[in-house]
Amino acid sequence: MKKNLTLKQIAKELEVSVSTVSKALKNSEEISEATRQKIQAFAKLYNYKPNNIALSLKNRKTKTIAVIIPEVVHHFFAMVISGIESVSNQKGYNVIICMSNESYEREVINMEMLASGSIDGFIISLSKESQEKKDYHHIKEVINQGMPVVMFDRVTREVYTDKVIIDDVLATQEAIQFFLSKERKKIAMISTPDYISVGRLRTEGYIRTLEQNDISVNEDLILRIEDETKLTEQLENLFDTQDFNALMAVNEIYAVAALKVALRRGIKVPEELNIIGFTDGIISQHSTPAISTVKQNAFKMGEISAKLLIDKLEADNEHEHYITEVIGTELLHRETTSL
Amino acid sequence: MKKNLTLKQIAKELEVSVSTVSKALKNSEEISEATRQKIQAFAKLYNYKPNNIALSLKNRKTKTIAVIIPEVVHHFFAMVISGIESVSNQKGYNVIICMSNESYEREVINMEMLASGSIDGFIISLSKESQEKKDYHHIKEVINQGMPVVMFDRVTREVYTDKVIIDDVLATQEAIQFFLSKERKKIAMISTPDYISVGRLRTEGYIRTLEQNDISVNEDLILRIEDETKLTEQLENLFDTQDFNALMAVNEIYAVAALKVALRRGIKVPEELNIIGFTDGIISQHSTPAISTVKQNAFKMGEISAKLLIDKLEADNEHEHYITEVIGTELLHRETTSL
DNA sequence: GTGAAAGCGCTAACAG
């Protein structure tokens, strides 16, 4: 068990000074061809690797970025991470991933811990609890310290920074409009509480489309899931008490759960009921029938978030100029919509 | 935009020495009550946070551990990460996650990059390609440098270190034995190529159980999926050419894909065909019918991996003593097995 | 061409 080699050790071994070694390894013109060769050969032989931590301390940059997400287990977030990883690695950055578990406190702790030197910037999607509390001081503080932050998907207008989102309202409108074009006007909406930004926006898209088409909105057709453990229960109640021939869900879990309830009742999908979910994940693809969805291009969201962040990290100028990228979505028809 | 406060700045501001500040903030007895108070108040006021990088350099430990996995998008791996995060955070460790994308090269690059000071230890599940190449020198090297490594799930006996696995053979045997107990003796097996350790082991469990029950093994009933894009195609071919009344799949994607093919052909599940998958993920839970699975306790695997690693990190002694933890599995009956 | 010295932010042994 040999410890990692340091410049100092090489220097001693070769009887030169530390700075000579440092320069030689950087191929500096200052050092004679001969010593350069000797030192480089030695370093290669003993597999010298500069200590990242020391470099970080010196350069004041760590070449790592932190991603704070509510959950990895959701396909959407996993895909975003993939996208972030992909461009980060390409550009020589490491990625630290922290889960807030939808908790405000964990979000704060993680950010504070990382903000003190460990990383160069953040990519974050807000936890449920932070959105509920509307407390974003931890994010503002980090930004104030001069650390770049990119928010994606679950964002807030209260924080002024770069953002990557989809047009939730528009995407939902397209889906609802599709139902209407097929003369399916009794549409149920399975959403989240309004304090979750994306849920609110999607519900808004739903309501707005109905209104634009002079269809009165029946609040009883809108289910806002507060507690996911009671999801099926609430869906069953909806199916029991309401009459509808189309259903929109704000994520794929809700969509597949609704599908399951429908199937169990012998409701024919898509003949009697059309379903469109959000997130083009494994669940939607593999369920029977396969679920039509609004494809969010999560991977691309990750790529763009990382790109925005790294651009900011490597820009020398300090323009306080932030942009919000809106990623296009796509209505993907599979087997739960009838064309 | 204020930069992060340092001890030096506090010292200057308060006209004391840096070490006084350092000690005062550590509540050292050496420092007078008065100055301690003053310094602590000042630090709190200006929100002083020690620089982690500097601490790491000093202490030669970074309090972060790296996880190298083939993919985050798989529920199993996502759950393992959750488990790792959970205990790591509890013990004050950060988690870096890197995806090898099943590539040997990315695995090597990631490990080499991180091994140079950025982290204290690794938790790793081998990429397909590394297993195929049987090339583990990068892992051995890191271990040789004195860095603790824990392997989980996709492990190899060629590397001597701590491991966390399930008993793949046994778990599969239980499932197959269940089929047999229901007089379902024509069992198809959807597995991976043999160079993937877990696939090989599960196939072995399948074969062994049949042999123990004096049932001849029909190789045509064993499908080893090399290329996931051709999964459905190969399954369809299996259904076309073979006759079976039970099916075992080594992961939930294969299971749900098989279910889908069966359903499409009007085969009744579970009446005409029983299915058991591996990994108790969202897909299995939400498909219709819900898929019975071998529950792998991925979360627990993560927890134990992290625990093993951190124990090693915090042990002062250097016993070269490695253990392999075998996590219990559980056959979870849902709707694709008939009791 | 090579090396000594300072410094990144912090800690700790040792003086005073």
Next chain:
DNA sequence: CTGTTAGCGCTTTCAC
């Protein structure tokens, strides 16, 4: 009680 000093591993002036 407080301060000086050295050092973690590396880079970068600035002397020699």
